Amino acid sequence: MSSPLIGRRLALSLQKNLWLSAPGCRQVSKAAAKAEVEFDYDGPSMKTTVPGPRSQVNEMNFFCNYEESRGNYLVDVDGNRMLDVYTQISSIPIGYNHPALLKLVTNPNNMSAFVNRPALGILPPENFPDKLTESLLSVAPSGMSRVQTMACGSCSNENAYKAMFITYRNKERGYSAPSVEDNTSCMINQAPGCPDLSILSFMGAFHGRTLGCLATTHSKAIHKLDVPSFDWPIAPFPTLQYPLEEFVRENAQEEARCLEETEDLIVKWRQKGKPVAGIVIEPIQAEGGDNHASADFFIKLRKIATKHGCAFHVDEVQTGGGSTGKFWAHEHWGMDDPADIVSFSKKLLTGGFYHKDELQPYRIFNTWMGDPSKNLFLCEVLNVIRKENLLDEVARSGKALLNGLYALQVQYPGLLSRARGQGTFCAIDVCDDATRDKILVRTRDKGILLGGCGQQSIRFRPSLVFKEYHVHFFLNVFNDVLAEFK
Amino acid sequence: MSSPLIGRRLALSLQKNLWLSAPGCRQVSKAAAKAEVEFDYDGPSMKTTVPGPRSQVNEMNFFCNYEESRGNYLVDVDGNRMLDVYTQISSIPIGYNHPALLKLVTNPNNMSAFVNRPALGILPPENFPDKLTESLLSVAPSGMSRVQTMACGSCSNENAYKAMFITYRNKERGYSAPSVEDNTSCMINQAPGCPDLSILSFMGAFHGRTLGCLATTHSKAIHKLDVPSFDWPIAPFPTLQYPLEEFVRENAQEEARCLEETEDLIVKWRQKGKPVAGIVIEPIQAEGGDNHASADFFIKLRKIATKHGCAFHVDEVQTGGGSTGKFWAHEHWGMDDPADIVSFSKKLLTGGFYHKDELQPYRIFNTWMGDPSKNLFLCEVLNVIRKENLLDEVARSGKALLNGLYALQVQYPGLLSRARGQGTFCAIDVCDDATRDKILVRTRDKGILLGGCGQQSIRFRPSLVFKEYHVHFFLNVFNDVLAEFK
Incomplete structure (x- = not known):
């Protein structure tokens, strides 16, 4: 062997x-x-x-x-x-x-992290904030200084959607306490407590396979078939011609068409009584066929989101971690304020999402909320990336x-x-x-x-x-x- | 220190x-x-x-x-x-x-499981089937010989619900291939591809906080507030008097009332065009206040599920793993065929669900689908439980x-x-x-x-x-x- x-x-x-x-x-x-x-x-x-x-x-x-x-x-x-x-x-x-990761496992100082998995939301390990600073926060997207870890990509997106819904409703309520009707109606899945809000996603997108994520996934029928879903708006993702630099004019037209339709959908769904609380998009649609769009498209889309009061969620589960030549694919857009939420998993070894200060995910919670041992590995991975100039x-x-x-x-x-x-x-x-x-x-x-x-x-x-x-x-x-x- | x-x-x-x-x-x-x-x-x-x-x-x-x-x-x-x-x-x-778990981490044979997390659904490690036999399958609930690992409790329940929906629709289709309409409508979240099916849950239940799970969670308003949900039926969970043995007659009446209402809801939701594909219940409602019900209640509920063609899903995320004095709380019911699906997480160290052969979750998939290193720990935990007669x-x-x-x-x-x-x-x-x-x-x-x-x-x-x-x-x-x- x-x-x-x-x-x-x-x-x-x-x-x-x-x-x-x-x-x-x-x-x-x-x-x-x-x-x-x-x-x-x-x-x-x-x-x-x-x-x-x-x-x-x-x-x-x-x-x-x-x-x-x-x-x-x-x-x-x-x-x-x-x-x-x-x-x-x-x-x-x-x-x-990788030798650096093998060494980490044999380090006696790390043993406790492997055998004592904490309920991170209530009883974090002593070194967890430092380790987050050293790992996830050291590569935080521009404009974001907060991060919440999760166990996998689907949970990351599900909880990011929840954070967007909660933020949207908080704003609607003028940041005052929920009404008695809010609190009683939500217990039986009814509005106004469980509001008719929506997330706008793009045809061809893949954001995971749990029920919330699946309502924004539109890559293959086999993923979605037989599972109940939400009536949420689905915008066209630009179908570009490659190489991009040879079809600048044609592609710009196609992107303009998609942006216009996106804005129409936001208005239409607001009129339907299902306002768009957030827009979710991949920087490159991966599972859906590696569909690219220009930086200009994303910059304009981000502006549309802001204009209509929708949070802008960039799903970097597959694109994040360096394989596009930058740590985050959205860095290629060159924006100071690229998103309100950036979710990750896969190469980051732990799931989770970054968010802006305004997006208070104070009610995002579950038992594990991630895994500190995965974060230890991530620290080492980031060290190796830096030391060996892997980008x-x-x-x-x-x-x-x-x-x-x-x-x-x-x-x-x-x-x-x-x-x-x-x-x-x-x-x-x-x-x-x-x-x-x-x-x-x-x-x-x-x-x-x-x-x-x-x-x-x-x-x-x-x-x-x-x-x-x-x-x-x-x-x-x-x-x-x-x-x-x- | x-x-x-x-x-x-x-x-x-x-x-x-x-x-x-x-x-x-x-x-x-x-x-x-x-x-x-x-x-x-x-x-x-x-x-x-x-x-x-x-x-x-x-x-x-x-x-x-x-x-x-x-x-x-x-x-x-x-x-x-x-x-x-x-x-x-x-x-x-x-x-x-625990010394047994610390020893496991220092065993060089286990290092690869920590540093090379596989995509379990496509490229499992050589020893994974054996390790599953040694761990999860060695404590499989009565009547179940199949198990699917997942990363956390919410993902376990989300995917269990999907398995119940898929099974229900497969039966409806007579196990033939989905129609063109099924395949096209599901891509835009519409019926018949995304059918109006429901999961029946109980007031006071807690099954997790992702969007599918949350539609079946009814323990505290703060969990559900501001998150869109599904119009699914919610049955009353019996409110019993304790000690149970002193209030047998009163409790039996209360349980009969709840069972009757449950059956009414199944009929009503079928008439509404949102048939109940599955019933989900905790053996003891934990988060909702440690609400118990008798073995008789669960036996009758399981029969109602079978009668109406609903899958029966027992959520043992908090009750599973031995703390009720049996490895699974549903063992206290004394049934050979207690459930179609049993989900777990927490003390099992990995999420997942057992299911009967008839419930083919052949389309349940994500990148990690669990974590073999957690399963290694579970093997040791089960060894300790047996060796020290911890039950x-x-x-x-x-x-x-x-x-x-x-x-x-x-x-x-x-x-x-x-x-x-x-x-x-x-x-x-x-x-x-x-x-x-x-x-x-x-x-x-x-x-x-x-x-x-x-x-x-x-x-x-x-x-x-x-x-x-x-x-x-x-x-x-x-x-x-x-x-x-x-």
């Missing part, structure tokens, strides 16, 4: 050999390997097709050997070692078994990846289109979903794990230690696979 | 001394200390009022020193050591810093506690009433909420941490290592406090 870890020099030399001996044409990637991840493997190593005989969960999924997984490489139970460009649905920040690395790897995808879609015009991305948060469309799925399987059998999203897209979600030489290795294998489908 | 741990003999002798030298009258507790918790402290040790100068979060809450906390004792930042009869809202199963201990401690509460309510008739409980899952009512709150503070200042629930109840939620001598120590201090309020 033991695949030895390799040192710096050996890794580079192995990498070069692998490079030269790999099959297929090499025109896409020209750079030599320049960096390495100390605790990484030297490359994939495939023993069987995936899922192999021991690993199989079902047709698509497999059992993993996380003990043997390292850095960018996921090892399965059949001993297949794959370059992981999907990273547990984008939730592994700095690769598998710069992501920008560099991302550029190589996107350029490679551009080259491939020129090379395979009937097969690939719409290459797009920010940092390593990239995607490309395949001609149809059946071909996309076949390409994913073939690429996996050649030792590279990718994920799909939307109707017919492939999404790239490596961890932050995905280097340029991993990009080039991927591009070569991908090129070989695509050649089979030409 | 270091309070030395004490050995078995010394603990007993200290305990006896403390017993004799404690102030106040001693008529409530007569038994000598018979057992001990090896890693426990010998008793409370108070340096300041609580919250003390260093600990204060706000008036009620304080910062804790979890490193120094042990067994039944929670230590705060001011060095106050309190006997914990609330245990992080009933979520600490076998006390603080027997709970039954023994619970009997001493309830008898003590009975004696106290006789002694303080104007102050206390309605003592009730199963195992150590006990409660007692105070004459009014202001007095209740004052008693909680005075008891805490004397080194015992309790919690309130409902309008004017005190709830007892010790961990499973709460022994008879802890009960007697508590009763003596409580007696002293009550004497001040006579």
Whole structure:
């Protein structure tokens, strides 16, 4: 079971050999390997097709050997070692078994955090405020100095919605105490205590699968089917043409259309007696197919929210944590006041949301409200990101990846289109979903794990230690696979 | 900061001394200390009022020193050591810093589970099925062999509701594929894809605070106020007289009334076009005030559910894990087929739900779907429960506690009433909420941490290592406090 870890020099030399001996044409990637991840493997190593005989969960999924997984490489139970460009649905920040995280577990000072999970809302550990300052607050979005941790992404968004509803009603009441009628009607789910407020979301969005989140999720029918929902407004998300810089005028028109319709919906729902308390949006619609919009679109949308008294909630569950080349995707908008609420999870290792001072979530509560042990890991992850300048690395790897995808879609015009991305948060469309799925399987059998999203897209979600030489290795294998489908 | 741990003999002798030298009258507790918790402290040790100068979060809450906390004792930042009869809202199963759990963290074989959190739904770790068999499946409720882990209690219930909705609609469709209309309408939150189905819950219930859960929670207005909800039926939960065995006839009448109304509501909501897909109920309404009902009530309710084609969901988030003297509170009903779904969290350290084979939650999914590292801890907790026969201990401690509460309510008739409980899952009512709150503070200042629930109840939620001598120590201090309020 033991695949030895390799040192710096050996890794580079192995990498070069692998490079030269790999099959297929090499025109896409020209750079030599320049960096390495100390605790990484030297490359994939495939023993069987995936899922192999021991690993199989079902047709698509497999059992993993996380003990043997390292850095960018996921090892399965059949001993297949794959370059992981999907990273547990984008939730592994700095690769598998990072030494800094292993060290943290063995530090006796941290043991208590693992075995004594507190009710954080009432009995926080002594060091929790300091640890929050060191972790989440050290990367707080512009204009926000408050954060509430939660156990997962769905809970983060559910509670962010609640904070927006409570704030909206507080404002309506003029910050006075709720009436007797408020307090009695809410006990039986009726207005005015349980008001007919709404959250405006966008077609194609994914914000989670609990009942509140699901009412704002519109990516795939299978997520929503059979579950009761709310009559909340759903605005069109711009359908842009890529590369963005080549279609500036057309895209601006499309975005203007969507903004106009958004504003119409806000007015319409207010007239229907279901005012919009908040607008929720992803900086890049991920699950829905990696749909981008311009900074200008978000800036204008934020203004519309303010104009109509709706809180503006940016859902960074998938985009947050560095993979767009900035820690938060909304930083690309260049705003001092980008949002009222920013929710996160996945790469942040804990769920939660930041909020502005005005949004007092004083009634947001549950038993655990997060997990201090996850926050300890996050402190280390942020240290590693800073120390190793991983955001710069992501920008560099991302550029190589996107350029490679551009080259491939020129090379395979009937097969690939719409290459797009920010940092390593990239995607490309395949001609149809059946071909996309076949390409994913073939690429996996050649030792590279990718994920799909939307109707017919492939999404790239490596961890932050995905280097340029991993990009080039991927591009070569991908090129070989695509050649089979030409 | 270091309070030395004490050995078995010394603990007993200290305990006896403390017993004799404690102030106040001693008529409530007569038994000598018979057992001990090896890693426990010998008793409370108070340096300041609580919250003390260093600990204060706000008036009620304080910062804790979890490193120094042990067994039944929670230590705060001011060095106050309190006997914990609330245990992080009933979520600490076998006390603080249990040696078995500390050992687990230092075991190098477990490190990977801490640092590599998988997307469990697609890429589970190799040993996860075995670990589930060893942990959750080893304590599966009667008639259930399937379990789905989740990150917290709210997510567990949200997803359990979804499983009930999906199952209901699948049955309605005759298990055929959804129609085109189903698939298109659900994308915009409309029927038939997002059907007008409902979950029937009970007044006084608490099932969590996310939007789906909150529509079934009816314990306190402050939980629900300002959050949009669903028009779902709410049945009356029986208001019984205690002790139950003295009011059998009256209580049976009250339960019959509630069952009749429940059945009426199911019919009424079906006629309204919002059929009841599932009924959710706690075996003991905890947050809502420790409201009990008889086994007969639950047996009849389960029959009503089956008769009307509603799934029956027993929410054991607070009652599960042993504190009623059985691992699941529903075991007290003596049924082979107690439920279709049983949800859990808190003392189980991971959220999740068991379900019958017929309830296929094949579309229940999110990124993490639980956390294998929590499941490792649960394996150890279950080992300790078995090895130390903790359920027997709970039954023994619970009997001493309830008898003590009975004696106290006789002694303080104007102050206390309605003592009730199963195992150590006990409660007692105070004459009014202001007095209740004052008693909680005075008891805490004397080194015992309790919690309130409902309008004017005190709830007892010790961990499973709460022994008879802890009960007697508590009763003596409580007696002293009550004497001040006579």
